[in-house]
Amino acid sequence: MHIYPIKFSPIPKETIWGGNKLNSILSKDFSDGIKIGESWEISGVKNDISLVANGNLKGESLNNLILNFGPRLLGEKVFKQFGREFPLLIKFIDANDTLSIQVHPDDELAKKRHNSYGKTEMWYVLEAEKEASLIVGFNQKVDQKLYQQKLNEGQLEEILNSEPVESGSCFFIPAGRVHAIGKGILLAEIQQTSDITYRMYDWNRVDKLGQARELHTDLALDAIDYTFDNQYATEYPSDNNKSTNLATSNYFTTNRLVFDQKIKRDYSLLDSFVIYICLEGEFEICYENNESIKVTKGESILIPAELKELVLETSDKTICLEVYI
Structure with a gap:
């Protein structure tokens, strides 16, 4: 059977911190008046499997494509490693408000606790409002004891590294690195196929029903990489063609x-x-x-x-x- 470059129907995700830039800037056709924080572009996550949007295979699920085409679609090596699971999740994220401070487990911990892959990811900023920033890593040497102390005192921000961003800013975020996308940022995210997030702090926010979102402070303790790094942003040359x-x-x-x-x-x-x-x-x-x-x-x-x-x-x-x- 003929196989060709495949587009998928984006999957919108309503969030407490979402906005409308996915529609206004990236020409998505999501419902107006709803805070859409994420557009899942290509997903093999259970219960959120992407569907083909173009050509003769329109309406087919990504899982069915892998079933029917296997190595022709994924490559021999990738198919051998991941079988019928698509290994990446591609998203656009619109942070109309600051996201929670969070961390993702690595493969070993995620397998043990959730029978899932871990979540290493990266961000590429498309647009950022004036003075927008995000959190990635620590701004000093930190151990678990200091982290817990600052968390309990409500002073976690004091030890977190804040980075000003603009269009083109790029960050690689290995599993275990503490992070949060700041208000006014539109970015592309590439990550392992995993939807496991440990929420460490959520700015004392409540939803429209007055409920605070669940925190995972105990689970996060063993997942955090407490390593301090002098350089978190990815620097790269701006070469054309x-x-x-x-x-x-x-x-x-x-x-x-x-x-x-x-x-x-x-x-x-x-x-x-x-x-x-x-x-x-x-x-x-x-x-x-x-x-x-x-x-x-x-x-x-x-x-x-x-x-x-x-x-x-x-x-x-x-x-x-x-x-x-």
Whole structure:
């Protein structure tokens, strides 16, 4: 059966801190008047499996694609490692208010407690309001005792590292690193397939029913990596018409593509699917038999592993993320 670059219907997530930028900036078609914090672009998370939005396979689930195409879709290596589970979750996040301070367990702890993968992730900021910032890691050497003391005293912020952000800011967040997205930030998130979050502090916030959200302070204790780092932000050169690496890990590799002319992508040495996340502009993907598909700002698209040679064409400056295993 013919296989082609696949778009999926985004899955909206209503949140206490969400806004309307996913509609107004990324042209999503979510219900008006509802605080949508996340758009799950490509998901293999149980009960939130993405459905194909384009072509002959429209309406098929991501799980069915893996069942029917296996290595042709994922790549031999990825299929052998993950079987029928899609290994990544791709999101856009609109933080109209500050998110809770949280941490994610690593693979070992998540397997033991939840029979799940852990959650290593990364953020790429699309837009940030003036003076917007986020929390990532600690601002000093911290151990569990000091952390618990500050948490109990309501002074956790004192030991957390705050980073000012702007469009193009990038952060790699390994499992165990404490973090929180700040108010006024729109970003793309690439992560392992996992929906396990330990909420450590939620700014004493309550929902519309006056209820505080559950905290997981005890679970977080063993999940936190207390290591202090001098540099949390990812610095990278701003090169045009070539690929710039932003993150490389056991879980995913992410590159930034900025181009204003035709570029070729050769994946003949790569044994993985590829995902493009369009952040600015629009482009055409030309693949086998002179077929093509257009991708616009706010869209994500899955390139099956068997499509090895692509040409990306644009008439204006385009920015996208290129993700693979």
